[in-house]
Amino acid sequence: MRSRAREALLRFYDAHARALPFRGAGDPYAIWLSEIMAQQTRIETLIPYFERFIARFPTIASLAEAEEDEVLSLWSGLGYYRRARLLHECAKVIVRDYGGEMPRDAAARLALPGIGRYTAGAIGSIAFGFEEPIVDGNVTRVLARLYGWDEPVGSAALEKKLWAEAAALVVGERPGDLNQAMMELGATICTPRAPQCERCPLSADCAAFIGGEPELLPTPRKRSKPRKEPLFLLLAVDPAGEKLLLKKSEGALFGGLFMPPHGIETGDTEGDRDRALEPFGLRSDEAPVKLGELRHILSHIAYEVSVYRIEIEHESEYARGFDELDSLGLSRLTSKALALL
Numbered sequence: 001m002r003s004r005a006r007e008a009l010l011r012f013y014d015a016h017a018r019a020l021p022f023r024g025a026g027d028p029y030a031i032w033l034s035e036i037m038a039q040q041t042r043i044e045t046l047i048p049y050f051e052r053f054i055a056r057f058p059t060i061a062s063l064a065e066a067e068e069d070e071v072l073s074l075w076s077g078l079g080y081y082r083r084a085r086l087l088h089e090c091a092k093v094i095v096r097d098y099g100g101e102m103p104r105d106a107a108a109r110l111a112l113p114g115i116g117r118y119t120a121g122a123i124g125s126i127a128f129g130f131e132e133p134i135v136d137g138n139v140t141r142v143l144a145r146l147y148g149w150d151e152p153v154g155s156a157a158l159e160k161k162l163w164a165e166a167a168a169l170v171v172g173e174r175p176g177d178l179n180q181a182m183m184e185l186g187a188t189i190c191t192p193r194a195p196q197c198e199r200c201p202l203s204a205d206c207a208a209f210i211g212g213e214p215e216l217l218p219t220p221r222k223r224s225k226p227r228k229e230p231l232f233l234l235l236a237v238d239p240a241g242e243k244l245l246l247k248k249s250e251g252a253l254f255g256g257l258f259m260p261p262h263g264i265e266t267g268d269t270e271g272d273r274d275r276a277l278e279p280f281g282l283r284s285d286e287a288p289v290k291l292g293e294l295r296h297i298l299s300h301i302a303y304e305v306s307v308y309r310i311e312i313e314h315e316s317e318y319a320r321g322f323d324e325l326d327s328l329g330l331s332r333l334t335s336k337a338l339a340l341l
């Protein structure tokens with residue numbers, strides 16, 4: 001069955017692979033970048049980000065030399081900024097330790113910052129043609145359904161089976177294409193809802209299809225609901241109409257990004273205002289004017305965000321003009337809040 005599955009997957013890939021800007025060239029940097037961007041982001045969404053990023057930083061060395069603010073500004077809108085910071089840090093390590101070339105050795109790749117088993121395998125198989133397995137959400141879905149595995153996603157038992165099977169499947173010709181075929185099948189045919197089993201090259205062997213209820217697999221992981229937290233953003237505008245933004249320190253909420261005054265909303269509007277303005281070295285007696293409400297959801301926490309405007313009487317060193325905003329690393333939340341002004 002395994003060799004039948006391999007052949008079917010490669011035939012499917014030859015016939016249906018989407019033309020993506022990072023496919024085909026076999027450039028380890030392009031593949032690494034696309035895989036990091038693809039974590040938590042849909043392929044269609046990331047393509048323009050990828051193209052802008054690679055045009056500005058065409059090599060690992062050029063990325064390593066960049067200022068972090070510029071890297072984050074090109075990442076603005078993709079979210080999960082820790083990925084961008086680790087990518088940048090990793091580029092510096094590759095320049096320092098490997099002359100700017102992605103290491104071919106799997107253990108060396110795995111030891112790099114921000115490169116886990118999945119990314120190392122994607123680079124190894126797709127860029128270098130090594131028989132290295134990958135398991136992501138798409139591969140998990142395809143294999144769990146194909147073999148009828150019902151252990152919950154994220155469980156040690158399922159992870160062990162998935163990696164063992166992916167490692168066995170990838171042995172043979174065209175390991176990179178085989179891995180991409182599984183991801184492509186999961187992204188386009190074996191989708192979470194309404195999989196198109198009648199078009200699937202694996203249907204003759206697929207336990208979930210034969211069982212009649214493919215959507216039930218894989219068994220979802222048990223999640224606790226994200227807790228709610230009230231947050232406020234204070235869009236402080238100086239006499240010239242510029243907005244006050246301060247770069248947050250690493251490790252803090254929105255670390256490394258430029259944020260307007262903000263904090264957890266307590267219901268004491270004046271106290272909240274004073275605390276939020278303090279890091280900017282400002283005080284104000286003005287009552288903030290509410291502009292609207294937004295939601296900002298992270299994996300474990302759902303922020304219910306009130307957005308206010310306040311006029312600041314004096315010019316500030318933290319004031320940023322409209323032209324500057326594009327070149328700063330802003331969170332998606334800040335961009336949405338600024339659009340309310």
Ligand code: SF4
Nearest residue numbers: 190197200203206214
């Ligand atoms: S037959 Fe259906 S459930 Fe099975 S792998 Fe193909 S698309 Fe997925």
